[in-house]
Amino acid sequence: MSESDVTRKGVEGARPGREALTGARAGRRRRRRGRGEQPVVPDARFSSYYGKPVLNKPTWKPLDIAGYLYLGGLAGGASLLAAGAHATGRPDLARVTKLGAAGAITVSLGALVHDLGRPARFINMLRVVKPTSPMNMGSWLLAGYAPLTMAAAAADVAGRYRLVGAGATAAAAALGPAVATYTAVLLSDTAVPSWHEGYRELPFVFAGSGASAAAGLALAFVPAAQAGPARRMAVLGAALELGAFQLMKRHIGLAAEPFEQGRPHKLLRAAEMLTAGGAALAAYAGAGAGPRAGWRGRAPAVAAGLALLTGSAALRFGVFHAGVHSAEDPKYTVVPQRERMRARAG
Amino acid sequence: MTEGKTTAVNAAGGDPPPSRKLFSGPQPNVAQAAGYPDAPPRMGFFTDTSVCIGCKACEVACKEWNSVPEDGLELTGMSYDNTQGLGADTWRHVAFIEQRKPLGGQEPGVDHSGFDVFEAARNLGSSPASPGPGATAPSPESAPAGAPAGSISPVSPDGRTELRWLMSSDVCKHCTHAACLDVCPTGALFRTEFGTVVVQEDVCNGCGYCVPACPYGVIDQRKEDGRVWKCTLCYDRLGVGMEPACAKSCPTDSIQFGPLEELRERAAARVAQLHAAGVTDARLYGESPDDGVGGDGAFFLLLDEPEVYGLPPDPVVTTRDLPAMWKHAAMAAASLAALGFASFVRRPR
Ligand code: SF4
Numbered sequence: 233m234s235e236s237d238v239t240r241k242g243v244e245g246a247r248p249g250r251e252a253l254t255g256a257r258a259g260r261r262r263r264r265r266g267r268g269e270q271p272v273v274p275d276a277r278f279s280s281y282y283g284k285p286v287l288n289k290p291t292w293k294p295l296d297i298a299g300y301l302y303l304g305g306l307a308g309g310a311s312l313l314a315a316g317a318h319a320t321g322r323p324d325l326a327r328v329t330k331l332g333a334a335g336a337i338t339v340s341l342g343a344l345v346h347d348l349g350r351p352a353r354f355i356n357m358l359r360v361v362k363p364t365s366p367m368n369m370g371s372w373l374l375a376g377y378a379p380l381t382m383a384a385a386a387a388d389v390a391g392r393y394r395l396v397g398a399g400a401t402a403a404a405a406a407l408g409p410a411v412a413t414y415t416a417v418l419l420s421d422t423a424v425p426s427w428h429e430g431y432r433e434l435p436f437v438f439a440g441s442g443a444s445a446a447a448g449l450a451l452a453f454v455p456a457a458q459a460g461p462a463r464r465m466a467v468l469g470a471a472l473e474l475g476a477f478q479l480m481k482r483h484i485g486l487a488a489e490p491f492e493q494g495r496p497h498k499l500l501r502a503a504e505m506l507t508a509g510g511a512a513l514a515a516y517a518g519a520g521a522g523p524r525a526g527w528r529g530r531a532p533a534v535a536a537g538l539a540l541l542t543g544s545a546a547l548r549f550g551v552f553h554a555g556v557h558s559a560e561d562p563k564y565t566v567v568p569q570r571e572r573m574r575a576r577a578g
Numbered sequence: 579m580t581e582g583k584t585t586a587v588n589a590a591g592g593d594p595p596p597s598r599k600l601f602s603g604p605q606p607n608v609a610q611a612a613g614y615p616d617a618p619p620r621m622g623f624f625t626d627t628s629v630c631i632g633c634k635a636c637e638v639a640c641k642e643w644n645s646v647p648e649d650g651l652e653l654t655g656m657s658y659d660n661t662q663g664l665g666a667d668t669w670r671h672v673a674f675i676e677q678r679k680p681l682g683g684q685e686p687g688v689d690h691s692g693f694d695v696f697e698a699a700r701n702l703g704s705s706p707a708s709p710g711p712g713a714t715a716p717s718p719e720s721a722p723a724g725a726p727a728g729s730i731s732p733v734s735p736d737g738r739t740e741l742r743w744l745m746s747s748d749v750c751k752h753c754t755h756a757a758c759l760d761v762c763p764t765g766a767l768f769r770t771e772f773g774t775v776v777v778q779e780d781v782c783n784g785c786g787y788c789v790p791a792c793p794y795g796v797i798d799q800r801k802e803d804g805r806v807w808k809c810t811l812c813y814d815r816l817g818v819g820m821e822p823a824c825a826k827s828c829p830t831d832s833i834q835f836g837p838l839e840e841l842r843e844r845a846a847a848r849v850a851q852l853h854a855a856g857v858t859d860a861r862l863y864g865e866s867p868d869d870g871v872g873g874d875g876a877f878f879l880l881l882d883e884p885e886v887y888g889l890p891p892d893p894v895v896t897t898r899d900l901p902a903m904w905k906h907a908a909m910a911a912a913s914l915a916a917l918g919f920a921s922f923v924r925r926p927r
Contacts (some may be wrong), residue, residue, distance in 0.1 A: 239687055241714065248817065264734075278885065279882075279883055279885045280885055280886075281673060281675070281693045281884045281885070281886065281887060281888030282654075282656045282657065282888075284662060284663055284795040284888055285795060286794070286795050286885070286888060286889070286890050287790065287792070287793070287794075287795040288664075288665065288789050288790065288792065288795040288796070288797070288798045289788040289789075289790065290786065290789060290790040291789050291798070291799040292786055302791060308914070309914070309918070312914070312915065312917075312918030312921075313918065313921070315918075316918060316919070316922040319922075320922055323700070324832065326716060330724070338810065347785075347786075347802070348784050348785055348786050349804045350784055352783075353783035353784060354783070356763075356764040356766075356781060356783035357763045357764055357783065359764055359765060359784070360763075360764065361764040362762075362763065362765065364760040364761065364900060365761045365762060365763045365787070366761070366900075366903075367763035367785060367787050368763035368764075369759065371763060378679055381734065392866065405915075405918070407908075408914075408915075408918075409911035409912070409914040409915045410907075410911045412911070412914055413907045413908075413910040413911045413914065414907055414911075416903075416906075416910070417900075417903045417904060417907045419763055420896075420899075421695055421791065421896050421897065421899075421900055421903060421905050422757075422761070422787075422791045422793060422896055423790060423791060423793040423893075423896050424790045427790075428896055428899070430910060431899060431906060432902075432906050433906075435903075435906050435907040435909070435910030435911070436906075436909075436910045436913065438910070439818075439910040439913055439914040439917070440914075440917075442914065443914060443917055443918070447921075460584075461921040462921070464920070464921040465917065465918065466922040468917045469920065472913065472917065473649045478704075484619065499745075514701075554609070555790075562888075566890065566891060568887045569890055569891045569892035569893070570891055572892050573892045
């Protein structure tokens, strides 16, 4: 490490740019916030090029891509509920989740195309089959999955072509979990520290988040008598999401820090509270789900549903922004790599 | 170009020759692994920053030759470097660093005190050691022998020369295992027969996936058209046997172009020479095939830690972990399916 810098005695404090350090401790520094949280790792000293990022940060528009992740999870989870409802004879639950899956995946494809800039550009994705590109695999997955959800929903609404509808529902449920989890690979297969380091747990976080969102959709729109599976899915999904996320933050060292700071932190706190609260409320609504009818009896379930839907969205946005932040600060690139080298050197 | 495209499709998609394209680690013949049975030797850059004078001729030549648009005229106020970094419209970037360190480290370690420049100018082009206009990098044999140790400028008594400038011309590394190429969903990025990595702008659909995938922060999106751009190692010039524009324009031969094998030998000799001259800071960056990206096609001789130049100290191609990522995603998908199933199982009353 060098202890060099560009300041000279006389001009210190003259202009921020003049103070840029090229040597040690040149990284941006932030005060840690939070209620007595212990730092994941001690503040590290490191060199950088005037505090400039090493990586080029993702160019994706947050609304498009975080929305794409969220809606993919929602659709995938909804397809599971739809198949279960279809098989166990819960027509209202089936109707809502089939429509939900088809609607969510349509909007999600729309978001992707919006981010690409031109619809025709999506077609370029299907010009090769390339397992090393999660985005290519995802495009093929969606190209198969989206029509299935639409067929399932159309058959349900029309009340005809029952066999086709049943087949499409089952096939969509088979692909649904992959649609919900592949997006984690999409984020992890980058050099972005906070996304890459979490590649083991992130798919589970997204799986849980997709399940809780789908459950939320059902809770909000399906009468209590048929919403039993949704309530269970809400609790299980929330547990998976929150548990896997805690595990992830514990495993990834310095890369966990961006999740605990600034806007990502706020979003993820909100996600945690909404998801946990929504799941608890769903369980309560289940316990009290008796013959009470009308909006008053449905209120807890609707509130739970909305909380779960919002919580899942907040999680995706939080994860997205945390990753962008980890790419913007050279600290998260340089320090772990230095540590790795030191460990290797023994 | 057309030929490159078709082959690229075969190499990237379809069925690549079984198990020859590796995800990480040394890969002796990248072009062959990418589907070129009889490829020319792998070409690359060796950027020797110890002789860089920061003139930015490379930046300008690159822009001119490749018609790269203007990338913002701003003064950063942080140093003489107003280019700041590589991006869609900056394919060569000269980093500029000022340090409180003895001047010596900056010198090539060769004593020039007895050197008559006018004499040298008169002799230009008359001997292989002083090539005239149009010549390219000197061959390794003609490189000067190790300079005597201790020929480094001393620090003046009042200590005022305890300051040095580091300059380094950064560029796409043309990784052996290029994350940008691996993650590109359209096959727009492809491996050329020279082992370099090039974007086909007519195929790029602007998804931007390669941008955060690159461990060096090289490739970036052009705001106006949404597509991505980066150094092509002057694929068009290579095709007709010319050296890339930046190397051609470099007045000090800080940027050397040639077959990678030869460049590695030249670089090893240069480091030894500098170490012998007491420049212990000198080190190679990106030349080892054992590093996280399987070695760079464009590697560097640096005089300080890589991060001082804005380079990652230990980059790893993200796709090294991709098999594990797919495995975890599959397990998560199975868990989700099980979770969905469990939601419908009635609890026994
Ligand atoms: S340095 Fe970046 S842009 Fe260049 S080949 Fe490697 S991954 Fe691709």
